[in-house]
Amino acid sequence: MTEASITVTDARVSFGRVQVLKGVSLLVPAGTCFGIIGESGSGKTTLIRAILGLQRLQSGQILLSGKPLQPGRTGARLRAMTVQAILQDSTASLSPRRRIGQLLDEVSEVLAEPKDATRARAAALFDRLGIPAAVTDKYAHQISGGQARRVCVARALLMRPRVLIADEPTAGLDVSVQGDLLNLLQEIRVEHNLTLVVVSHNLAVIRQIADQAAVMCRGEVAEVGDAAQVFDAPQSDYARSLLAAWPRLHKPANL
Amino acid sequence: MRALLADVWASPTGRIGMVLTAAILLFITFGPLVTPNPNLLAVQAKFLPPSLAHPMGTDNLGRDLLARAAQGTRAAVLIAVAVVALSSVIGALLGVIAGLLGGWIDRAILIIFDIISAYPPVILAMGIVALYGTGASNLLLVVTILFLPQFGRMARAQTLSLRNQPFVDAERILGLGTARLVTRHLLPNVVGPLIVLASMNVPVVITIEAGLSFLGLGVQPPQASLGTLIKDGYIYLDQSWWPTIGAAAILAITTLGATLFGEALRDASDPKRKGGFQ
Amino acid sequence: MSVDPGAGVILSDLRVRFATRAGSYASVRDVGLTIGSGRILGLVGESGSGKSTVALALLGLLAANATVETGSLQIGPDTYDLATPGAVTALRGRKIAMVFQDPFTALNPVFTIRAHLEEGLSRREPGLARAEKQARMVQALADVGLDQPTQRLAQYPHHLSGGMRQRVAIAMALLAKPDLLIADEPTTALDATVEAQVMQQICALRDRIGCSVLLITHSLGLVTGYCDDIAVMYAGEIMEHGPVARVAASPKHPYTKALLACEIGIDEPRNPDARTTRFRIIRGDLPDPLHLPTGCIFAPRCDFVIAACTLSPPPLIAQPDAPDHLVRCLRAGEVT
Numbered sequence: 001m002t003e004a005s006i007t008v009t010d011a012r013v014s015f016g017r018v019q020v021l022k023g024v025s026l027l028v029p030a031g032t033c034f035g036i037i038g039e040s041g042s043g044k045t046t047l048i049r050a051i052l053g054l055q056r057l058q059s060g061q062i063l064l065s066g067k068p069l070q071p072g073r074t075g076a077r078l079r080a081m082t083v084q085a086i087l088q089d090s091t092a093s094l095s096p097r098r099r100i101g102q103l104l105d106e107v108s109e110v111l112a113e114p115k116d117a118t119r120a121r122a123a124a125l126f127d128r129l130g131i132p133a134a135v136t137d138k139y140a141h142q143i144s145g146g147q148a149r150r151v152c153v154a155r156a157l158l159m160r161p162r163v164l165i166a167d168e169p170t171a172g173l174d175v176s177v178q179g180d181l182l183n184l185l186q187e188i189r190v191e192h193n194l195t196l197v198v199v200s201h202n203l204a205v206i207r208q209i210a211d212q213a214a215v216m217c218r219g220e221v222a223e224v225g226d227a228a229q230v231f232d233a234p235q236s237d238y239a240r241s242l243l244a245a246w247p248r249l250h251k252p253a254n255l
Numbered sequence: 256m257r258a259l260l261a262d263v264w265a266s267p268t269g270r271i272g273m274v275l276t277a278a279i280l281l282f283i284t285f286g287p288l289v290t291p292n293p294n295l296l297a298v299q300a301k302f303l304p305p306s307l308a309h310p311m312g313t314d315n316l317g318r319d320l321l322a323r324a325a326q327g328t329r330a331a332v333l334i335a336v337a338v339v340a341l342s343s344v345i346g347a348l349l350g351v352i353a354g355l356l357g358g359w360i361d362r363a364i365l366i367i368f369d370i371i372s373a374y375p376p377v378i379l380a381m382g383i384v385a386l387y388g389t390g391a392s393n394l395l396l397v398v399t400i401l402f403l404p405q406f407g408r409m410a411r412a413q414t415l416s417l418r419n420q421p422f423v424d425a426e427r428i429l430g431l432g433t434a435r436l437v438t439r440h441l442l443p444n445v446v447g448p449l450i451v452l453a454s455m456n457v458p459v460v461i462t463i464e465a466g467l468s469f470l471g472l473g474v475q476p477p478q479a480s481l482g483t484l485i486k487d488g489y490i491y492l493d494q495s496w497w498p499t500i501g502a503a504a505i506l507a508i509t510t511l512g513a514t515l516f517g518e519a520l521r522d523a524s525d526p527k528r529k530g531g532f533q
Numbered sequence: 534m535s536v537d538p539g540a541g542v543i544l545s546d547l548r549v550r551f552a553t554r555a556g557s558y559a560s561v562r563d564v565g566l567t568i569g570s571g572r573i574l575g576l577v578g579e580s581g582s583g584k585s586t587v588a589l590a591l592l593g594l595l596a597a598n599a600t601v602e603t604g605s606l607q608i609g610p611d612t613y614d615l616a617t618p619g620a621v622t623a624l625r626g627r628k629i630a631m632v633f634q635d636p637f638t639a640l641n642p643v644f645t646i647r648a649h650l651e652e653g654l655s656r657r658e659p660g661l662a663r664a665e666k667q668a669r670m671v672q673a674l675a676d677v678g679l680d681q682p683t684q685r686l687a688q689y690p691h692h693l694s695g696g697m698r699q700r701v702a703i704a705m706a707l708l709a710k711p712d713l714l715i716a717d718e719p720t721t722a723l724d725a726t727v728e729a730q731v732m733q734q735i736c737a738l739r740d741r742i743g744c745s746v747l748l749i750t751h752s753l754g755l756v757t758g759y760c761d762d763i764a765v766m767y768a769g770e771i772m773e774h775g776p777v778a779r780v781a782a783s784p785k786h787p788y789t790k791a792l793l794a795c796e797i798g799i800d801e802p803r804n805p806d807a808r809t810t811r812f813r814i815i816r817g818d819l820p821d822p823l824h825l826p827t828g829c830i831f832a833p834r835c836d837f838v839i840a841a842c843t844l845s846p847p848p849l850i851a852q853p854d855a856p857d858h859l860v861r862c863l864r865a866g867e868v869t
Contacts, residue, residue, distance in 0.1 A: 246754075249757050
């Protein structure tokens with residue numbers, strides 16, 4: 001068994017009287033692709049927000065690479081250097097009043113790396129990801145959705161994270177382009193030796209790319225295990241009903 | 256910004272506002288340079304009607320009214336701009352902090368805003384003047400405090416809607432601290448609507464300054480103010496009507512220009528007020 | 534466009550022009566749809582295809598900068614000219630009903646469910662007795678599978694979940710007894726399990742009142758699962774129109790074929806090493822609506838493109854072996 005990249009132990013979060021996470025425990029092995037699936041209200045978004053430090057836990061613990069994270073600036077910086085994320089709406093996750101180049105410069109501030117060094121790494125990454133260099137002088141609304149997605153990936157990779165979380169990477173994308181981002185994730189996952197956590201309601205996508213998968217339901221983990229097992233021989237009733245409801249192509253018309 | 260000004264120019268009232276504002280700016284910039292000393296007394300030349308030498312006539316002490324009007328308008332505009340600048344910057348900072356951090360800080364700042372808004376402006380001004388004396392600097396302080404809540408509440412509301420934008424999360428995930436998040440990513444997004452609100456408040460401040468000075472609570476003699484010009488003219492109305500009318504006309508032009516300009520700016524910056532164009 | 538005598542609803546020659554700062558362009562060009570009575574037509578397209586513009590034109594709800602240049606709508610024996618302003622206003626809520634994408638905004642938050650249902654019912658059948666009205670509304674809510682229908686009448690939209698709200702919207706359509714139901718992405722905001730339930734309710738409504746249904750969606754899975762016919766739109770034009778069974782089994786337009794190939798199926802074999810899995814995409818971007826290609830609008834992205842494709846726009850023509858299967862492609866016969 002390889003080392004654990006993320007360990008979540010008995011995580012609990014409530015908003016008012018609603019328990020959003022009711023004691024979630026998960027282990028994401030390093031170097032794997034871990035899929036988290038669930039419907040709206042399942043708590044999957046709250047769980048990754050907690051891992052990213054955007055949501056405080058009421059109780060429970062999250063370890064990144066075996067270490068608990070310290071609160072405050074140092075903790076936030078260490079966390080950012082361990083785990084990065086690509087959010088659902090790429091264009092909206094680039095600050096609208098700053099040029100792309102200025103957004104990349106923030107990486108050098110957080111890493112305490114000379115600006116030129118970061119820019120040089122960014123240029124190499126842009127080249128690799130097929131982003132035109134001219135994009136650095138533009139604002140988020142001036143670049144295409146596809147470019148914005150790649151810029152977000154590049155910015156996350158500049159932090160040299162060990163874990164990359166992709167939140168609903170295909171939501172809101174047309175079928176003809178959703179594969180573009182997925183293929184990119186698949187490539188960088190190998191190239192950068194990343195642990196990839198993909199959160200999605202799209203079962204078919206998770207089934208194709210995940211090594212392991214967790215099914216969440218109403219703040220609890222309904223089922224977790226090897227993706228092959230979870231999708232092809234689900235043990236829980238919930239996972240079975242979820243799989244049965246997923247629309248299938250080429251199904252004979254409603255006769 | 257350039258496109259915004261072009262939109263203002265495109266609307267008829269906005270164009271009037273821009274022309275009037277430009278005229279007032281020219282008046283206060285070059286007026287004091289080309290007119291005689293506004294405090295030069297010439298008792299033998301008192302109550303002169305408008306003439307080539309004195310386009311707005313002279314007052315009860317023979318001072319040139321055009322020169323005094325230029326000085327007074329300049330003071331009014333400078334005070335208004337200073338007040339609006341100070342209260343918008345401080346208000347925006349308080350509002351963004353309240354909106355971003357929430358909790359007890361948010362509640363405390365809101366309570367301060369409520370307390371300020373609860374006082375009628377003139378009563379509050381009288382109280383502060385009674386405690387600390389009259390003068391331009393006290394006037395500035397009073398009106399700045401009065402305008403804090405407006406700017407603060409707007410900045411807070413803007414921040415609340417920005418706070419849930421994905422880019423705020425994205426910056427946090429990158430490891431950016433709160434101070435940088437506020438100054439770099441939140442304030443620039445709040446500035447646009449604040450500028451519009453500020454431009455709409457300039458005429459309000461000019462009117463308040465004139466009102467307080469009229470009551471003797473603002474700018475003190477011999478320094479001229481539109482308020483004191485109107486008051487002095489009012490005292491001698493039976494001997495000469497032009498000082499009051501002239502000063503009041505300039506006050507009206509200044510506030511009208513600034514109001515029309517501000518309203519056009521608001522309309523131009525509000526995407527919902529522009530037709531269905533994409 | 535061949536006219537099927539048994540068709541319930543026929544839209545023909547719809548052309549919608551948009552005026553923008555950059556210039557004006559026709560965002561929907563020569564769109565025709567045939568929806569038989571009691572049949573569901575799935576109008577599929579990606580963002581920018583103009584599928585929602587078609588729905589809004591049918592309802593007369595286009596934005597102020599859009600104009601219908603040509604287009605006629607035939608419902609049973611009646612024909613309406615869509616280019617006449619207000620031609621379809623009287624049809625809304627009577628002959629045409631609508632289920633919108635966002636169940637959170639389509640219902641008015643300050644009115645009860647009763648008020649929503651009553652409005653349509655009173656328009657459809659004025660002078661209905663109170664008790665009869667009440668019974669009809671309760672029955673409608675029960676028909677769409679809502680529990681405690683009597684109590685639901687007094688509730689406000691915020692008391693209901695997204696799926697329940699879409700059921701209320703379907704119940705409203707049920708009471709209006711339209712000839713045409715337009716459902717614009719009715720399940721996009723819903724989870725898969727709720728999506729299945731809502732689609733089943735739409736099918737049930739169709740069976741109950743025998744109306745034609747226009748389902749607008751980006752999901753091929755929904756169309757192949759629930760629709761009888763399919764129309765594929767790309768950049769404002771119909772690329773392929775025909776029975777689902779035929780089109781899904783052997784698409785004749787390269788775009789339809791590529792779209793089907795991009796769809797990630799839940800039952801497809803899984804790669805043993807997930808790291809090596811790659812997905813299909815359609816290379817290139819949508820054409821700029823202000824500068825459309827001279828020939829076929831899909832030619833720049835097409836795998837089957839030949840020189841003739843770029844010369845003039847191909848017509849939408851029926852397949853030799855199936856008059857109801859229309860394809861806009863010069864090489865339709867060669868696409869397999």
